[in-house]
Amino acid sequence: MEQALLSWIGALTSIRTEVFWVLGATLSGLVSIHVLLRKREVGAAIGWIGLVWLAPLFGSALYALFGVNRVTRRAQKLRIKPSQASPRRADGAPPPPPVLPERFQPLDQAVRRITSLPLEAGNRIVPLRNGDAVYPAMLTAIREARHSIALSSYIFRKDEIGRAFLDALEDAHHRGVAVRVLVDGIGSGYFFASVYGGLRRRGVPVGRFMHSVLPWRMPFLNLRTHKKLLILDGTLAFTGGINIADENRVASHPPDPVRDVHFRIEGPVVIQLTAAFASDWAFVMDQELEGPAWFPPLAPRGETQARVVSSGPDADLRKIELVVLEAITCARTSIRLMTPYFLPSEVLVSALSLAALRGLTVDVIIPMDSDHAVVDWATRAHVDPLLRSDVRIWLDDPPFDHAKLLVIDDAWCFIGSANWDTRSFRLNFELNVEVYDPGLARHLDAFMKEKMSVRLTREHLSRRGLPVRLRDAGVRLLLPYL
Structure with a gap:
């Protein structure tokens, strides 16, 4: 009896081992097919295929989390609408063509084809150093906004400067300004997103970029929105490298100071910045931003020629x-x-x-x-x-x-x-x-x-x-x- 029981257990173990081997090989094969069809870089493809065959379950799980690009935007959310296609100048005149030295003309042609956007003349761009100069300028612009405010930030902390932004955005919302805020689903807090919750409690429309508390709906931990963008009334913008956090106020001597450069931008190129934010808002919130509050006629503000270049693991790849x-x-x-x-x-x-x-x-x-x-x-x-x-x-x-x-x-x-x-x-x-x-x-x-x-x-x-x-x-x- 004992011998028969041992034989039965041995046979069951053998069958289970064979089943697991077949399942592992099937899983590795399916992942390998996906890698071969989707990964253009040879080194990355070889690495993923090697990993899933050496460790089928672990390797496949890692590939599902970090190797698969599930970020796709619907065509209508990527397409710039006619109202956003080119700046409408206040005097009704068409935008002037770019005037560039001959040596830069090939670069202009290439970037135009890469981005499908024109080079816009008539802009003014002013650099600002550290949060000490950037934050007062941004907060003043928020307080003076009359029609719309668009804010996107990778990191937005609820510290002293963060609360100042929260108060300014709430005040703008209550005085009738259309306020839209995007924060990253990880950079601004995955489990404890205090700024996101604070804006929602204040009634300010806010979205979290690619975030879900459900693990099976969060397979893109490594795909984040790193943009820092503030647009006021569709006419004034701030962009650069500065997040919203006390560490950027270097003059206040924070424990771990972070120096940075940001830029104040006026002129026709602002419409391209607004269109970039509108695409992100549609992706996150499934809502379109249109009309003169977001895309007003724009007058020349300076002599600088500029163009927006956005990128991401979707249609803007690389x-x-x-x-x-x-x-x-x-x-x-x-x-x-x-x-x-x-x-x-x-x-x-x-x-x-x-x-x-x-x-x-x-x-x-x-x-x-x-x-x-x-x-x-x-x-x-x-x-x-x-x-x-x-x-x-x-x-x-x-x-x-x-x-x-x-x-x-x-x-x-x-x-x-x-x-x-x-x-x-x-x-x-x-x-x-x-x-x-x-x-x-x-x-x-x-x-x-x-x-x-x-x-x-x-x-x-x-x-x-x-x-x-x-x-x-x-x-x-x-x-x-x-």
């Missing part, structure tokens, strides 16, 4: 990265960039290296110590090809600077929310503004030059001990998700 690549290719004399996190793709590394090899001055400014030590470790293991090609990498002294700037040939600027890493260029929803303005370019160039005092060299990196080099190289393998 647009910011492609614009950066085209700008690097078109550069003739100099490329100077500043970013808080520097983990560019191999394609961008090659583009910068080739620019330096053909004689351009290429400067990259990164923090000496960012707010993410793991990113700093990976960066040290990532930059050797650039240093070999005479790209100059500079370490900015603390406190941490979160600014994202690119200036090419002292005439072309790229400003906004995108960092120089795969997360910003491939995963996040980002918004940058392309600017042709020699005056602004010279201002930003001078600002960056002040930070070029400590240079990172190959000799410095070679002095790291073997354990540190191994740590940095190992962390670098996580590059797509850092």
Whole structure:
């Protein structure tokens, strides 16, 4: 009897093992098919296929969470409506065509095709430094708004400055202004989103970008909206790198200060910024923003030519990265960039290296110590090809600077929310503004030059001990998700 029972248990175990093996192989096969059909990068495809065959359940779960792009927007939510297609000037005249030096015309043509947006003339763009200058200007604009307010922020904390924004938005809502607020579903708190709850209790329309408390409806933890955008009455906008948090008020000496640059924008390009917000609002809330409160006639406000470039893991995939690549290719004399996190793709590394090899001055400014030590470790293991090609990498002294700037040939600027890493260029929803303005370019160039005092060299990196080099190289393998 005992022998028969053992035989029966053995047979059952064998059958169960075979069933699990068949299920695992089936699951691995299905995931592999999906990877082969959807993943364009060979390295990523090989990595995912290897993982799901080595660990079918664990690998498939990870792929479902981080490898599948489920972010699709309906066609009508992506299509810019006729009322948004081009600025209507107050005098009824059509917008003038862009006037650019001959050397920038190929860049303009390429970016026009990448974005399907025109380069708009007649704008005024003013840089603002740190929350000390940015927040008072934004709060004043909110208090003076008469028709509409659109606000999107990756981080929006309910600290002292956050409560000031909450009060200003509530006051605007109660005086009849159409207020719409978007906060990221993770960046502004996944479990305890106090700002989101505070706005809802005050009756202010607010949405959380890609958030759900149900795990099976939250398969895109790594796809976030990183945009920082405030638009008032469809005529005045603020955008750049600054979130809403006390740490950005450097003059108040917070425990962990964060320096940054933001921009005040007026003119016809504001309609492109509003259209970008309207697309996000439709995606999150399934509501359209239309009419003169959001898209009024716009008059020229300055001499700057500008265009919005948005990107995300949907129909806008890689647009910011492609614009950066085209700008690097078109550069003739100099490329100077500043970013808080520097983990560019191999394609961008090659583009910068080739620019330096053909004689351009290429400067990259990164923090000496960012707010993410793991990113700093990976960066040290990532930059050797650039240093070999005479790209100059500079370490900015603390406190941490979160600014994202690119200036090419002292005439072309790229400003906004995108960092120089795969997360910003491939995963996040980002918004940058392309600017042709020699005056602004010279201002930003001078600002960056002040930070070029400590240079990172190959000799410095070679002095790291073997354990540190191994740590940095190992962390670098996580590059797509850092």
